[in-house]
Amino acid sequence: MSSTTHLSDPGSELVLGIETSCDETAASIVAGGTTVLSSVVSSQVDLHARYGGVVPEIASRAHVEMITPVVAQALVEAGVEGRDLSAVAATHGPGLVGSLLVGVSAAKALSLVWDVPFVAVNHLEAHLYASFIEEPELKMPLVVLLVSGGHTMLVLMRGHGDYEVLGSTLDDAAGEAYDKVARYLGLGYPGGPIVDQLAVTGQASIDFPRPVLADGYKFSFSGLKTAVVNHVRKNPDVAFEDVAASFQEAVVEVLVTKARRAAAEYDAQGLVIGGGVAANSRLREAILDVCVEDGLHGFLPSHSYCTDNAAMVAAVGWWRWHSDGASPLDTGANPNLTIPSRSPQV
Numbered sequence: 001m002s003s004t005t006h007l008s009d010p011g012s013e014l015v016l017g018i019e020t021s022c023d024e025t026a027a028s029i030v031a032g033g034t035t036v037l038s039s040v041v042s043s044q045v046d047l048h049a050r051y052g053g054v055v056p057e058i059a060s061r062a063h064v065e066m067i068t069p070v071v072a073q074a075l076v077e078a079g080v081e082g083r084d085l086s087a088v089a090a091t092h093g094p095g096l097v098g099s100l101l102v103g104v105s106a107a108k109a110l111s112l113v114w115d116v117p118f119v120a121v122n123h124l125e126a127h128l129y130a131s132f133i134e135e136p137e138l139k140m141p142l143v144v145l146l147v148s149g150g151h152t153m154l155v156l157m158r159g160h161g162d163y164e165v166l167g168s169t170l171d172d173a174a175g176e177a178y179d180k181v182a183r184y185l186g187l188g189y190p191g192g193p194i195v196d197q198l199a200v201t202g203q204a205s206i207d208f209p210r211p212v213l214a215d216g217y218k219f220s221f222s223g224l225k226t227a228v229v230n231h232v233r234k235n236p237d238v239a240f241e242d243v244a245a246s247f248q249e250a251v252v253e254v255l256v257t258k259a260r261r262a263a264a265e266y267d268a269q270g271l272v273i274g275g276g277v278a279a280n281s282r283l284r285e286a287i288l289d290v291c292v293e294d295g296l297h298g299f300l301p302s303h304s305y306c307t308d309n310a311a312m313v314a315a316v317g318w319w320r321w322h323s324d325g326a327s328p329l330d331t332g333a334n335p336n337l338t339i340p341s342r343s344p345q346v
């Protein structure tokens with residue numbers, strides 16, 4: 001199919017999306033796969049901040065507490081009721097198993113109560129689709145740089161549902177490197193937005209390594225994080241602003257160089273970004289520059305669609321429902337789910 005038709009059609013079918021894969025409890029109502037009527041995100045950041053990272057047990061308990069009010073708020077803000085919905089979609093992986101189970105169980109229960117289909121959604125596919133929410137007419141082939149706290153990968157999207165992972169990280173994800181560097185510097189959690197903010201006033205004067213820059217589409221950020229730690233140990237008086245700016249420059253140069261190379265090699269029409277790190281100010285600026293210089297159709301999703309949210313889950317849920325039909329009710333949470341590479345016919 002050319003599912004562009006579906007994605008660009010305003011449509012009237014309402015899908016409730018539910019996202020609980022990590023530390024955000026989120027629910028959203030999306031019409032026709034692209035028109036967001038509500039998108040509610042309850043962040044658990046304050047609960048995890050004192051531990052410097054997400055504590056799985058605390059995350060699942062908080063999801064249990066928040067799932068009902070968050071879904072109720074999404075319905076109220078959209079001005080709809082359960083019986084108006086066409087489907088209920090939930091992230092079923094990858095992520096923390098205890099967290100995923102809360103969203104998946106809630107979605108199945110609601111689908112039974114409202115007698116509508118349940119659709120299991122892949123969290124990574126949802127991040128790939130974040131740009132389509134605001135720009136449904138993106139042309140394929142499209143290179144997507146997916147950079148989050150758990151994943152860093154370059155994906156070639158040849159069509160809707162037709163993906164090829166060109167490369168991913170050998171160790172830490174980009175967001176994880178941000179979080180670890182921030183934790184080492186004692187800056188707080190999550191580290192990405194803090195380092196991003198700090199870098200604005202710093203000079204990228206420290207020559208940190210650009211890991212595996214020449215090596216295809218693989219990424220590696222663990223050595224860069226260690227280089228930051230070693231530099232700060234050797235230079236205790238170094239300005240953290242300069243460390244932040246220099247670290248960020250190294251990360252962004254690696255990400256953008258590889259994304260640009262992939263777009264050229266695969267004759268991509270467009271280049272987009274997704275995942276929490278896609279909210280990074282320097283990365284957004286650099287991606288836009290590349291798109292202008294190389295004549296690529298680029299798109300930068302709003303910050304609220306970069307970080308974890310349920311609008312992207314509802315969008316993919318709508319599309320997958322049209323493509324594959326409802327998911328069986330015995331579909332479980334799958335913490336290790338990978339990007340689907342199958343090309344479904346719609």
Ligand code: KG4
Pocket residue numbers: 022147148149150151174175176178179190191192193196275276277278279280281306307308
């Ligand atoms: O996609 P996301 O919300 O959750 C996952 O699926 O992992 O991404 C969260 C990650 C965290 O590591 C966070 O530090 C990072 O995204 N992040 C950023 C920025 N905002 C969030 N990293 C760099 N710059 C930012 N502005």
Ligand code: ZN
Pocket residue numbers: 123127148149275276307308
């Ligand atoms: Zn995510």
